[in-house]
Amino acid sequence: MTDLYERHRAVIPDWVALYYKQPIEITHGEGRHVWDADGNRYLDFFGGILTTMTAHALPEVTKAVSDQAGRLIHSSTLYLNRPMVELAERIAALSGIPDARVFFTTSGTEANDTALLLATGHRRSNQILAMRNSYHGRSFSAVSVTGNHAWSPTSLSPLQTLYVHGGVRSRGPFAQLSDAQFIEACVADLEDLLGHTHDVAALIAEPVQGVGGFTSPPDGLYAAFREVLDRHGILWISDEVQTGWGRTGEHFWGWQAHGRSGPPDILTFAKGIGNGMSVGGVVARAGIMNCLDANSISTFGGSPVTMAAGVANLSYLLEHDLQGNARRVGGLLIERLRGIAAGVPAVREVRGRGLMIGIELVRPGTDEADPQAAATVLEAAREGGLLIGKGGGHDTSVLRIAPPLSLTVAEAEEGALVLERALRRL
Template identity: 60%
Template structure:
């Protein structure tokens, strides 16, 4: 048995069966630099999924490595929030300023899941209600409360919930009842649905709406620009808070705005973040209006949230994002790739949609005869791309979407290379099916 096969055997023996691995023959990544990684067998790949959108500015970034090494050299890798943490304060100041939220305050966590739990706690306490609105097809994390507001049965293990949740339309235009509607018409239908839900299914004291500007696990589906502003007009009538889950859409990834919610022309009451901020180091958090953040009366700490090493990495990462204007690069490279994929898509009858913004884009696969979602074709595209040296991810309500989010530092040459591999992979699938 090879060393690789033995590691896979050991993994399956001690890790839970639901801990999914990509690819029919999973890989072990052992090194990386820039936008590329190398596996244990010496194969190098261009990485268009970067640890599920987490290595936001690539691998082995000198400035991030140097910041972490400086912190490690102090001998202090952890003290907890019981002490002043300079790096935490400095990062919170930057995020509060960038958020656009009035009198913003920041609380750091270890992950997006924990950040969303905190945001829900803030809203439930402020409104004295367990009622929450969420979006169909959404994903907000793996914990009990986060699963409760996740509108995707594939990620829900239990029917019971700590929250009273009602799910809204807004990112599900594939449904037959919305066929042919313009953006404005679909937005109006969704707003009327929101009003109807509030009038029929709630007790009138709803705490918040939590929503992803672009649904990550949902396959990068998204509401029309402006929908959440239209929603917020209704929410404000009832005092309902708006929570924007920016775990995947933050830090300029969409190209056009620094936060995904910016496409809707509205400032939320609360935003959550995680993933790319630490460029691989565990960091998440919440930025919210000061009155909401200060409103909790019980004592609170975060043992590991905002630890000195993660803060060093996150400060260096955010400084690079801002200093190099990587948001503009995301917009430029994304336009190249998305435009190229859309031009090619007509040649492939099994490509149902190409969508995305900036360096956050997806290909939806379907049966060309029936139009039904095709998870098998999505898996085939992943394998074909990997065989040509490109790593991608998958998602979608039906598991039929290949989703990609390259590092924000992607170069022109790497964009062209990745686009070429994707089109070649689609061509190989087309040839195999003809």
């Protein structure tokens, strides 16, 4: 493994992060488990950054990929593509957006980049509202609407971005308010901000902030924002790259927690729909999607192979009610973790929905983030046979837990026991 690590360092950029002091090579997986090159078996509580949505090596998906690859691997969007049309039809119906059109990309970054192109083109404005502590990808436009300095490497931008309060409930100037007062204060902040601008194109927001540490506002915030946005003609882009497909348990899309707002104007998705294949996309009503007045195609977006995987994966998800499983097993897991955290002074908060759970670590007795504690727990969990992630806006001090949605109760308990031992080492 040392040899592969040295080869990696010789040819891969320094800014491509690796987990662990001794990085591991994952060679294969099955169900909710993966194995490394040394034969060690791990329970996977991170799913390739929330991407292995159903299960590793899911037979239905691997067969769909194999069958399609045996027929045709690639054609581009210049030709009719049956798997792409089938998946688009299903996603359009599930999105809740009327008269929806779907454009497929190869990643969440590209999906958000496309959404920003559509919004600015439709509104003829390059002003964008974004949430503090947000993350929307690594392209030039996506980092310019990312409100987390750790993931935004340049201040140069093709967009004029203004940041709004509300993505983090338990920190910031409104943290001590009740939920209703918090929403009222954030709306007042938005109103005040718009009073100093003109012709804003869109608000882009994650219903649950992923890289930011699985933070979220009280339910209803984006519905309240939507009332303000609609008065100004401003579009709402819901970034569902991490929250989509039922991961939050209570809803199929994250925006549905803010239900009275209705569906967003533009919805972006990626990660879980391909179960590891490179699938992303944008959904918007026809009037917005068709606003571009130049030709466009996608060479790799909507690939026959990735679309076949998406159709099979979505079918499995719906037929086996994995959203319901995320709600049930995730609810048990989060309560179990809160019980463990009650005895660990370094844990500030356990939060989340469904199988999207964050454990925020601080220096005991303070609200000061402790990224070293997060790194320690990450290593200890790996030693115990569990893979988790980390993130957070106040340095990287939040443990991120997002296993495949087919997680069993027994596996949830197994992972909780490993985390308990790792946390107690603090």
